[in-house]
Amino acid sequence: MTPTSSASAKPLRVAVIGGGIGGLTLGLALRAHGLRATIYEQAAELAEIGAAVALSANATRELDRLGLGPALAAVSTEPTELIYRDGRSGARIAAHPVRKGGAYRARFGAPYYGVHRADLQKVLSGALAGEDLHLGHRLTALDQRGDAMALTFANGAEVEADLVIGGDGVRSEVRRWITGGETVRYSGTSAFRGVVPMGLLPSLPDPEAIQFWMGPDAHLLHYAIGRQADSVNFFAVVEGPERWTSERWLAGIAPGEHRAGFSGWHPAVIEMLDALPQTQRWGLFVTDPLRRWHRGRAVLMGDSAHAMLPHHGQGANTTIEDAVTLAELLAAGGARDLDGMMRRYQALRQTRTRTIQRSAWATNRLLHLPDAVGPSGLAQRDARMARFPEDFGWIHAFDTRVTVLEGAAGDSRAA
Template sequence: MPPTPSAARRAPRIAVIGGGIGGLTLALALRRHGLRAVIYEQAAELAEIGAAVALSANATRELERLGLGAALAAVSTEPTELIFRDGRSGARVAAFPVRDGGAYRERFAAPYYGVHRADLQKVLGGALAGEGLHLGHRLAALDQRGDAMALTFENGAEVEADLVIGGDGVRSVVRRWITGGDKVRYSGTSAFRGVVPMGLLPSLPDPQAIQFWMGPEAHLLHYAIGGEADSVNFFAVVEGPETWTSDRWLAGIARAEHRAGFAGWHPAVIEMLDALPQSQRWGLFVTDPLRRWHRGRAVLMGDSAHAMLPHHGQGANTTIEDAVTLAELLAELPAAGGACDLDRMMRRYQGLRQRRTRTIQRSAWATNRLLHLPDTAGPEALARRDARMARFPEDFGWIHAFDARATALEAAAGGSRAA
């Protein structure tokens, strides 16, 4: 796509730390405006951690605008329904059509997809075609020198940039420089996960639906992925351990430990948990709400700014929103593109993104409590939980309806709409 007229200026040198979903989306969104980002990724090859991702309309509409709609649809599954179930009996507590009857697309004007992270990475990376991507670059230090940022990498490389965008995840080096400390903490919950061939799940009802199985101090989420919907991605969350002693995301488990939180649950749940060998658990970490997302010529996006519990499936989606917002605001910088303009842009970006992401973070914590409600809460509390799940579209439709590009354009034009 040719550059827009707004690109006819001295473009800022933009360095993106992290070649994940956010970094790649940002580079593609900037390219649409004739701006170039250089991505520095610590891994020797692009490989997303984790099994799969659920993309809701607030992200898929942006990816479609980037011309990725057909490629994304080819490797994704659109779930038939969203279903909440009792984890032990398997009874439906609440259900809402998604693909069925075109209900979700009709309401939000974009699809909901389940996609393997590796396939999403290929779609994004393929569109970028390696432009400005530097692998094997782990950031060691950054420092501001005048109006420029000096970056030093562990491989010895040194570069300068007018703007550094930290998309380097929960344990972000850029965030530590901006905030002066580490704002990540263990949530007190952990998860078991995997991708299971559909043929190994004969007891699973409604296999192409996205489903939450709820129970005391645990829940299991799963959805079909792939262009043929031939696999199921699951994410089983339990309370504990109370503390996390590993310095990594993963910790080893004893034999059959993954089943302990799901004793007496529906056969489909046990079947899914046992379909693959389980030798480790994932600690779920979040970032505390940040007072500032930027300092000097550096700014944060994605998990580095607002890592959240995954119970709304919004980690990747809000990261894509961040990327689109940054791209639109950068594209509207005045021709001079000076330090004051970048300062103003970063303040506006934080103003647009902070409240929305904090609200989703808080809601994910509240959802964790609902999904894990113990029997001791009593029948009235359980009935209130079930009634809350029955109001899911009314209570949480605002997450999916959000239009990041329109919001950013309105802000760039002097509007006051934020989140």
């Protein structure tokens, strides 16, 4: 089956801007329905951006449906537990089984994985086999011409498309065209990150667990990655700096600055921070909630639409949800009514992603509680962490395809 535009019998020309996790997943999801898209990626090669990805059941169930389950399992680690610890004493505050006893799969119907981002990209791009993927194409301009979109790239290439899907990240060129502004905001927090060989972490308890170490104005998250769980990906978040003056995501730091927010913390935390040279910090940016995700014949997905703080680990997962939703809607006849398809897509995705965005902000406050809250405040935090499966299971239990089908059934009843 090939999608056709409502204006003619010609195949619908779908251009996906961005060859990251979302763009590659969308290409595969469309191909699974016999549809086709051309993906334009600004990088000259699909190189690593960031260190690793935590994939929860709401994403792994969709990747498995695309036939990627075995390849993904071969390069991933399934955490033993989710553990919350006191950052200074190392005491276990709350713990929930993941791989242990098959608890997570039994509850959510799909696995939870830690995977190196480069390995995930290889799995996705390998399945795509380079089909319709164009590297070295940085979008510089969009222009609507009747029912078509004209795209101009920095390398001089010019193409037309009937539908443009912007999966080009937080500083999205497609979003600027749709909204007329940047709408990206510095969160007031920043991070240090890295991938550390397990052998450099002799003080680390429960090395194959996904763990949050919590303390005043800072936290550290880590989880094992790789087929042999031989490396640990960490992400250490601190409050500040108050303003972000760099035009890039990264800013240089003075020697030892990465340890300033973790003075007196557990030796395992310090080992992790010092295992690799730290010369820069990552500013954490979010998109403000967008009133509209589409304009003309262009629509947003992933971080372009709803960049969020990483404290639920849902950036990549919700992007995969977006991609599958778009593919399902186009396959179900959305190509014949692009305006209606984009409205349905926004209606299906906006509330969920906005809710996760807000929850991630609230989680940042919980993870960074100051000592001034006293024993009662810390006890309330600990009780929240103990209720994690009950409070946040809805994120992981989400089934994108079921939601699209339910939405279509609701539309039919309304009609």
